[in-house]
Amino acid sequence: MKMLDETRLSRTPPFCQLGMRQLREALDQAEMSCPTGGTVIFDEGQPARRFYLLLSGCIRFLRLTAEGNEVIVLHIPHGQMFGLGAAVGQLEHQATAVTADDCQILSWPNALWPEFTKLYEGFAAETFRTIGVRADEMSNRIVELSTKVVEQRIACALLRMIGQSGREVAGGVAIGFPITRQNVADMTGTTIYTVSRLLSVWERRGLVKSARCIIVVTDPKGLAMMSAGSADIDGADTSIPAGNRKPEPLSAGAVAHTAW
Amino acid sequence: MKMLDETRLSRTPPFCQLGMRQLREALDQAEMSCPTGGTVIFDEGQPARRFYLLLSGCIRFLRLTAEGNEVIVLHIPHGQMFGLGAAVGQLEHQATAVTADDCQILSWPNALWPEFTKLYEGFAAETFRTIGVRADEMSNRIVELSTKVVEQRIACALLRMIGQSGREVAGGVAIGFPITRQNVADMTGTTIYTVSRLLSVWERRGLVKSARCIIVVTDPKGLAMMSAGSADIDGADTSIPAGNRKPEPLSAGAVAHTAW
DNA sequence: CGAGTGGTTGATCGGGCTCAATAGGAGTGG
DNA sequence: CCACTCCTATTGAGCCCGATCAACCACTCG
Numbered sequence: 001m002k003m004l005d006e007t008r009l010s011r012t013p014p015f016c017q018l019g020m021r022q023l024r025e026a027l028d029q030a031e032m033s034c035p036t037g038g039t040v041i042f043d044e045g046q047p048a049r050r051f052y053l054l055l056s057g058c059i060r061f062l063r064l065t066a067e068g069n070e071v072i073v074l075h076i077p078h079g080q081m082f083g084l085g086a087a088v089g090q091l092e093h094q095a096t097a098v099t100a101d102d103c104q105i106l107s108w109p110n111a112l113w114p115e116f117t118k119l120y121e122g123f124a125a126e127t128f129r130t131i132g133v134r135a136d137e138m139s140n141r142i143v144e145l146s147t148k149v150v151e152q153r154i155a156c157a158l159l160r161m162i163g164q165s166g167r168e169v170a171g172g173v174a175i176g177f178p179i180t181r182q183n184v185a186d187m188t189g190t191t192i193y194t195v196s197r198l199l200s201v202w203e204r205r206g207l208v209k210s211a212r213c214i215i216v217v218t219d220p221k222g223l224a225m226m227s228a229g230s231a232d233i234d235g236a237d238t239s240i241p242a243g244n245r246k247p248e249p250l251s252a253g254a255v256a257h258t259a260w
Numbered sequence: 261m262k263m264l265d266e267t268r269l270s271r272t273p274p275f276c277q278l279g280m281r282q283l284r285e286a287l288d289q290a291e292m293s294c295p296t297g298g299t300v301i302f303d304e305g306q307p308a309r310r311f312y313l314l315l316s317g318c319i320r321f322l323r324l325t326a327e328g329n330e331v332i333v334l335h336i337p338h339g340q341m342f343g344l345g346a347a348v349g350q351l352e353h354q355a356t357a358v359t360a361d362d363c364q365i366l367s368w369p370n371a372l373w374p375e376f377t378k379l380y381e382g383f384a385a386e387t388f389r390t391i392g393v394r395a396d397e398m399s400n401r402i403v404e405l406s407t408k409v410v411e412q413r414i415a416c417a418l419l420r421m422i423g424q425s426g427r428e429v430a431g432g433v434a435i436g437f438p439i440t441r442q443n444v445a446d447m448t449g450t451t452i453y454t455v456s457r458l459l460s461v462w463e464r465r466g467l468v469k470s471a472r473c474i475i476v477v478t479d480p481k482g483l484a485m486m487s488a489g490s491a492d493i494d495g496a497d498t499s500i501p502a503g504n505r506k507p508e509p510l511s512a513g514a515v516a517h518t519a520w
Numbered sequence: 521c522g523a524g525t526g527g528t529t530g531a532t533c534g535g536g537c538t539c540a541a542t543a544g545g546a547g548t549g550g
Numbered sequence: 551c552c553a554c555t556c557c558t559a560t561t562g563a564g565c566c567c568g569a570t571c572a573a574c575c576a577c578t579c580g
Contacts, residue, residue: 063399063403065403065407066488067407067489069406069407071402071403071406071407073399073402073403085392087388087392088388088389088391088392088395089385089388089389089392090389090392090396094396094399095399125349128347128348128349128388129348129349129350131348131391131395132345132347132348132349132350134395135348135391135394135395135398136350136354138395138398138399138402139323139333139354139355139398141402142331142333142398142401142402142405143323143325143331143333145402145405145406145449146329146331146405146446146448146449147325147327147329147331147449149535149536150535150536151535180557180558180559181558181559181560182558182559186406188406189405189406189407190536190537191536191537191538192558192559193536193537193538193539193559193560193561194535194536194537195559196558196559196560196561197536197560197561199559200559200560200561210559211545212544212545212546212557212558212559213558228326229327409567409568410567410568440525440526440527441526441527441528442526450568450569451568451569451570452526452527453528453529453568453569453570453571454567454568454569456526456527456528456529457528457529457568459527460527460528460529470527471527472525472526472527472576472577472578473526
């Protein structure tokens with residue numbers, strides 16, 4: 001089993017430049033846990049004492065508002081580090097981390113952070129790269145929330161999730177972890193009702209296929225057009241209102257960023 | 261003049277642990293520029309070749325959408341580093357940086373990044389801290405955009421700006437750089453019309469005082485209540501619709517975060 | 521004084537939130 | 551195997567916030 005872990009660890013970017021001895025060393029100092037879906041790893045506001053590596057599964061980062069609304073800020077796909085307060089000098093976790101499904105997690109005390117960055121070639125660079133990518137993602141979310149209508153935001157959210165944690169299945173790409181309509185609503189600043197309605201329409205049009213806690217994107221390109229706003233197949237007859245027929249260019253697509 | 265610059269540099273966190281010789285050294289390698297308001301420092305998508313320190317003034321980070329919408333992702337107050345692609349391994353700038361007013365900017369080629377982090381005590385830590393704080397801010401923006409109504413979002417935006425770049429003036433705190441209704445709209449995902457209407461109402465109520473490109477917050481506490489939703493002074497008679505009288509707790513206020 | 525930029529205000533309309541009611545699993549226990 | 555419960559999802563009806571369109575005002579600058 002140890003052997004297995006080392007191989008696996010050696011394949012995650014922050015550790016992939018390490019030799020066998022260093023991998024073992026890192027593993028020896030790590031704590032391993034295998035929480036089932038829905039487990040809270042740490043809470044917003046709680047002191048950040050450890051940093052984490054998600055070996056398998058998916059983590060959701062939540063924020064709760066005073067009014068009781070839940071906002072999903074980020075999803076962490078397997079293979080990535082998280083809880084990186086140590087890297088940016090934050091003494092407290094600033095979101096709640098919850099497992100979206102069954103996970104396998106390694107963690108180390110923050111005291112080891114300086115050592116890891118000093119001793120392990122590529123560790124710091126890769127971890128900071130992760131931070132940069134996440135900032136990008138948040139920046140994109142801000143742009144989406146600011147400029148896109150619900151329909152487009154939901155399309156973006158689905159595309160982002162299959163991009164990060166998609167699993168090929170018969171007839172499409174499934175989101176790789178259980179996800180409810182409520183979850184999608186919490187990622188897009190809308191309501192469960194709107195998400196449900198939209199998914200129903202999309203299913204009729206053959207863009208997605210969904211069941212309880214499962215969403216499969218059957219036509220990613222079609223969804224991408226929705227997300228850009230140049231949506232609504234011409235002549236498509238869709239019970240519901242029929243949406244926003246706007247004559248817009250189909251945008252650059254996936255790319256977009258933060259600058260710092 | 262050189263002397264002045266050194267003193268000034270020694271007061272910005274990333275450099276404040278440096279000795280005189282190191283400060284001079286850093287300055288010798290820097291390029292200084294003094295762009296007037298509205299100047300583009302770098303563009304989204306452009307290769308990131310330098311990192312920057314804003315000595316005075318204020319920088320706006322913009323993103324443009326395919327549809328021509330402008331979104332203000334962040335404001336960089338004076339004294340902070342920006343354009344930190346080098347720190348997180350990004351080869352391109354991921355937003356456009358524009359001066360909001362007249363600025364004084366130092367910049368260094370990315371090649372010096374590794375040296376700075378190696379040689380200058382506290383430089384890396386402080387810069388990464390900045391990155392963490394900005395991520396927090398973006399996370400907050402996401403929560404606001406997802407859960408708050410326009411009124412609250414605008415209040416949040418004003419409070420954030422006076423927090424970062426407020427200037428005490430007679431009768432209140434002014435936003436420390438020129439700002440149009442359009443700018444506020446671009447920060448909050450709304451329109452110039454709505455911003456204008458709201459500011460008019462707030463001015464009548466004594467919360468703000470505004471003129472062309474100027475906004476002064478005269479009642480920060482009142483605004484904070486607005487931003488939390490527990491707004492609308494009981495019995496306040498306000499021509500316009502009268503807004504959302506919701507019975508909500510007045511939230512934790514300023515605090516909020518990202519976790520990574 | 522005309523042009524340009526930024527701001528204000530009214531009228532209208534529709535996207536999407538809200539409320540309400542129902543349906544459809546999945547799991548549990550008898 | 552069915553009854554029951556809990557959780558998730560669906561769908562209809564109504565309404566309101568805020569976008570949009572349109573017109574006008576105020577100030578600044580050449």
